[in-house]
Amino acid sequence: xxxxxxxxxECLSSxxxxxxxxxxRQLWEHPDNAELRTxxxxxxxxxxDIVKIPDSTGPTFSGHSGERGDFRLTQAPPTELRxxxxxxxxxxxxxxxFRVEVGGETIDGRTDQNGQLRCQIPPDAETATVxxxxxxxxxxxxxxxxxxxDLGYLDPVEEISGVQARLRNLGFPxxxxxxxxxxxxxxxxxxxxxxxxxxITGEIDEATATQLAARHDTQEAEQ
Amino acid sequence: MSDRYYVPRQRTVVLRAxxxxxxxxxxxxxNRIVDGDASRRESPHDADHFQGCARxxxxxxxxxxxxxQIIDNGRNATTQEGDANDQSARRQQILDWxxxxxxxxxxxxxxxxxxxxxxxxxxxxxxxxxxxxxxDQLLDLLAQKCRPDLVIPIYACSTGSSGRGExxxxxxxxxxxxxxxxxxxxxxCRIDAHTEVADAVACPHVRRFRGHNTTAGAEGGExxxxxxxxxxxxxxxxxxxxxxxxxYPLMSKxxxxxxxxxxx
Numbered sequence: 001x002x003x004x005x006x007x008x009x010e011c012l013s014s015x016x017x018x019x020x021x022x023x024x025r026q027l028w029e030h031p032d033n034a035e036l037r038t039x040x041x042x043x044x045x046x047x048x049d050i051v052k053i054p055d056s057t058g059p060t061f062s063g064h065s066g067e068r069g070d071f072r073l074t075q076a077p078p079t080e081l082r083x084x085x086x087x088x089x090x091x092x093x094x095x096x097x098f099r100v101e102v103g104g105e106t107i108d109g110r111t112d113q114n115g116q117l118r119c120q121i122p123p124d125a126e127t128a129t130v131x132x133x134x135x136x137x138x139x140x141x142x143x144x145x146x147x148x149x150d151l152g153y154l155d156p157v158e159e160i161s162g163v164q165a166r167l168r169n170l171g172f173p174x175x176x177x178x179x180x181x182x183x184x185x186x187x188x189x190x191x192x193x194x195x196x197x198x199x200i201t202g203e204i205d206e207a208t209a210t211q212l213a214a215r216h217d218t219q220e221a222e223q
Numbered sequence: 224m225s226d227r228y229y230v231p232r233q234r235t236v237v238l239r240a241x242x243x244x245x246x247x248x249x250x251x252x253x254n255r256i257v258d259g260d261a262s263r264r265e266s267p268h269d270a271d272h273f274q275g276c277a278r279x280x281x282x283x284x285x286x287x288x289x290x291x292q293i294i295d296n297g298r299n300a301t302t303q304e305g306d307a308n309d310q311s312a313r314r315q316q317i318l319d320w321x322x323x324x325x326x327x328x329x330x331x332x333x334x335x336x337x338x339x340x341x342x343x344x345x346x347x348x349x350x351x352x353x354x355x356x357x358x359d360q361l362l363d364l365l366a367q368k369c370r371p372d373l374v375i376p377i378y379a380c381s382t383g384s385s386g387r388g389e390x391x392x393x394x395x396x397x398x399x400x401x402x403x404x405x406x407x408x409x410x411x412c413r414i415d416a417h418t419e420v421a422d423a424v425a426c427p428h429v430r431r432f433r434g435h436n437t438t439a440g441a442e443g444g445e446x447x448x449x450x451x452x453x454x455x456x457x458x459x460x461x462x463x464x465x466x467x468x469x470x471y472p473l474m475s476k477x478x479x480x481x482x483x484x485x486x487x
Binding site for chain 1: 226227228229230231232233234235236237238239240241242283284285287288327328330370371372411470473474475477478479481482485
């Protein structure tokens with residue numbers, strides 16, 4: 001069973017795709033990845049993590065020659081981009097037109113009543129551009145917000161780089177995601193702590209990490 | 224700064240709109256502003272103070288996202304001998320800048336200058352119908368170039384007060400801006416304005432005029448920290464001694480009060 005060392009930008013779905021495994025859950029639920037499961041979210045891995053790649057992920061069946069059997073194919077879940085888009089007061093941009101440009105495709109849609117953008121993306125896509133129109137893309141094409149995304153690059157919140165990326169996504173001023181608790185990061189942490197009404201330390205303490213994950217990483221059932 | 228955002232696949236995360244903003248500050252003051260509170264004398268050094276404060280605001284909130292525009296006084300500005308009463312030149316520079324602006328929609332537009340109950344040194348007032356029409360030009364441009372959750376910190380004296388006994392600064396300059404922005408669709412706007420004559424950035428008498436997600440505007444504003452509250456002393460001290468003075472415009476009222484109650 002070969003090892004796969006996680007690189008920046010990878011997650012279980014992209015690794016599974018890379019190794020010809022249709023459903024990333026087969027990889028994640030393999031017994032040899034039990035330890036990794038206790039440490040990580042399958043979609044937020046840390047560079048350097050080791051994922052065990054099984055020699056064969058397909059199910060095996062036994063039977064006698066001449067015997068008939070019924071087999072049902074299960075569809076692997078599509079790889080999705082899911083974003084909750086808000087203004088700076090935390091109010092969702094509900095029912096707004098959006099465009100996602102990813103892997104050479106252009107996907108147009110509308111956020112739902114919670115401001116959620118959801119669309120299927122190629123599992124190996126590494127970048128995407130998201131455009132949201134405040135009013136109408138036809139009437140006011142320039143009144144828009146654009147985000148340039150690196151897909152799969154988010155590190156766990158236990159890492160400084162994971163904290164920096166979350167702060168930036170939440171609109172706090174982070175110049176560079178460099179994995180260093182520098183002055184700029186501490187200043188952004190103070191802004192976040194003040195807004196979150198937790199003690200203002202400028203440090204990544206437990207309350208801050210917990211609050212940051214709670215505000216940034218939406219809890220949801222595994223899909 | 225790299226303006227790329229790191230997100231996972233298959234997992235929902237929150238992306239908040241990014242703040243971009245501009246702060247307008249004067250280049251030079253002459254020794255008297257006649258077009259306002261005629262009794263107030265000014266020093267040319269006031270302009271240096273305003274510009275320094277504007278730059279400190281950018282440094283605190285992200286110098287890669289906020290910029291300072293220095294507004295000349297008008298005629299002969301290059302020799303710093305401009306006519307302090309020539310409001311039209313200053314006003315036009317701001318209107319021109321906004322007209323030409325083609326970057327991301329602005330979240331913050333700030334004025335750091337002298338102020339009066341009915342206007343600011345940088346050329347906008349609501350004193351009479353012609354002046355209000357000029358200010359309406361500003362509002363029209365803001366509605367085109369800014370986000371619906373626009374924040375306008377007015378770091379200037381008195382614009383959060385009407386001086387006519389109305390509750391909450393109703394009828395004053397900040398109130399007029401808020402109502403005008405709401406009417407133009409900037410319905411979540413927020414304008415922070417001082418009610419007293421004091422230091423441009425450290426004045427603790429600050430009212431917040433919010434849009435309430437309706438084009439109808441509202442009646443006056445509310446204190447960020449009420450002067451009658453016990454917390455007011457801490458607020459005054461924090462503004463004087465910390466960078467809270469540059470951060471509070473981007474904070475909720477509750478977050479400001481929480482910071483005062485839970486300092487590091």
